[in-house]
Amino acid sequence: MSYLPQVLQRIVGGSITVCLAACASYWVLNLISPNITDTLSLGQYLGNALHGDLGLSQFYHLPNLQIILAKLPATFELVIVTSLIVALLALPLGLYTAIAPHNKLAQWLMAFSLLGISLPVFLTGTLMVYLFAVELNWLPAFGRGEVIWVGPWSSGLFTVSGWQHIIMPATALSLTLLPLFLRLIRAELLQVMHSNPVRLAQAMGITPWRIWLRYGLRNATLPMITMASLQFGTLMAYTLVAETLFQWPGVGSLFMQGIIRGDGSLVAAYLILVSIMFLMFNNLTDIAYGMFNPRLAPWRERLHKTRRHSQ
């Protein structure tokens, strides 16, 4: 039970954060739909939120929570596929550009990654729609395709048309995140490769692959996790853009429609839920830290200071 204080600290801190987020949401609600806040005080709003009642959407006349949860699978699948693309490509490419930094292909990759970081999703997305959907007719331009229902969860990942539809938005999203990770992995690896333990390993005659993967990549995981948790916010923001562009029926486009329709109640509910998601993600990141580097485990009381420092 030695980690109880940390857990308590997290719970208290998290609750305060969510509460603040809910206050901010109330303020947004007041801006968009003052007629709701006229009859609903901040206290009542927070109280309702605490009981899981995020109000009724002014457009759909259904509970906001229900509407948002119904749209969540679409967004979740998009985020998962995007993350998969990033993870599956960033690792080998990052490794490659670090191992052979002077190779022509590696240099082209670095140049492209700079382009990828600089171009916003709405531009790459539009260009992709133009090229792959309009000009080449390879991929559908919008929507989620056929979905099958697994209980309350609608999934497009089990149909051909579902995959055809998800490729473009997921690729467009990953194009901005991939270069970040690629560059990060490359930088970390280059640094590690010049460290003493690696030199020792080389001197001992350990095979290069073993050194790269075991000593290099492993040391690069922590910064990658940090980056992943930081980029979660970016991903949420870009999902809004990609969902609008590709008419993806997820939470992001729901939010955008909420803004356009002036559905303050829905917008505020979305903001609260996103803040909870952020909080959960941050905590998961900390747990992941501990798993990849036991020295940083939050449940290890005696190294508490080190962990603070490293954050």
Add this chain to the structure above:
Amino acid sequence: MTLFGLHKWLGNLLIVLACVFASILSGYSYANSLRIAYDADPVSLDPYEQLSGGSSQQAHLLYDPLIRWTTDHKLEGRLATSWHRLDDRKVRFNLLQGVKFISGNPLTALDVKWSLQRAKTSPDFKAIFQPISHARVIDAHTVDLITEQPYALLENIATTLFVMDSQFYQGFDEHQKAKDAIEKHGHSFASNHASGTGPFVLTHRQQGVELHLSRQANYWDHASAGNVNDIKLIPIHDSATRSAALLAGDLDLIAPVPPIDHYRINKQAGMHLFTRAGARLISLQMNQQSRLELRDLRVRQAIVYAINNKGIASKIMRGFATPAGQQSPPGYAGHLPKLTPRYNLQLAKSLMLEAGYGNGFKLSMIAPNNRYVNDAKIAQAVVIMLAKINIEVELITMPKAQYWQKYDQGGADLMMLGWHSDTEDSANFSEFLAMCRNAKSGYGRYNGGHYCNPEVDRLVMASAKQTDGLKRTQMLQQVEQILYQDAAFVPLHWQHLAWASRSGIDIGKVLTVMNIPYLADLVMDHP
């Protein structure tokens, strides 16, 4: 992980990628199935919940009206095989025999009577059906519609009377609410269940995502050559995405099409753009209640003279609009050909001087930014044009969700308004936009300018009772003449309609001037 392991892993990745691309190339095949995208889906299946273009387009698929407008703007019978005027106040409709609703209930005159009574209680539609006092059932297939006063446009109203299944909507749903309740955005039984006589049956509906319809197997209209078997309606809010999806071959038909995409679609082989003059008037209301200056006739005239609406129609709308000098578009009873757009900057300046406002003044202005084609751009152009006669305009544009609330409050000195006549007749414009505001009768409901001229009121009211076509036309033309002289509002243009489709679909053959496509009559060829 060894080098070999990495190879294997990459190999697997390649196989997955190959599978994905192979499946992409497999393509689509549909048999007489029409995939349509529009900007937003109607909130309800109930034809009387929301008064909007999308709602009536949908109503024509699921239900049938008594009579309807043909594509060349004449009346033709639908559920009524024939009709004739008995006197000033009565029209007799003879209904089709042997028609059944989707529920299996037969269509009778009682359904017509019930549907009319229900429509008269709808907040959005009661103003339209207000002139009809009641329906009298003569026998199972004969019904009279009766107005309180002599009324010329009874047939026009009958085109919006969709007949619903009175037995199907009896009783209460699982929430103990009446099945026939009309509750705006209330998710009532009628808003989620449809039983009509229409050409299509609802097979699947996911609000905001898609609507599937399939052709009713024994639809009564055997004369129709239409061969569309099923329809998939998809709301795509973003107009660029809509156009891209059509060009990508994911869709067969889209509307509306923004002017900026017209050239692109026209140029593309295998694509077809259809445009036609529409009847929606875009105008500016000059609020005489909020500004004393605007009560001065010369100032209002100066504003009308200063706004180059021909320029707006050709440059901003790219020719996708007809510049207007009056309310009634060509072809309407009240249209007076001599009332043309009147841009004259010199005259506008001298009128301002004459009125004593040579140094100008400030006005506030609001316009929507997602309601009409290029609405915000038009508003910005107006700001620049009015600056030339020293009127400094402070413009705020906003989404339509907030706009109408602001408009109803009279929230600015200049306000943009688009209007499509509900009855396809000139009088409707004046009843809502030009007559003196009267909360009780509902006249002047959207008269944001608070313009009030008893002579206009008298003429419009008289025209409603005048069943002699020629006399009525003269009255309505006189109204337009007065409004023109009084500069009651700033006419900008009549917005055109645009649909785009893949070739093999000629939407123009089934599209009415109200922008309602009779999709049941559409003959589609395979590409």
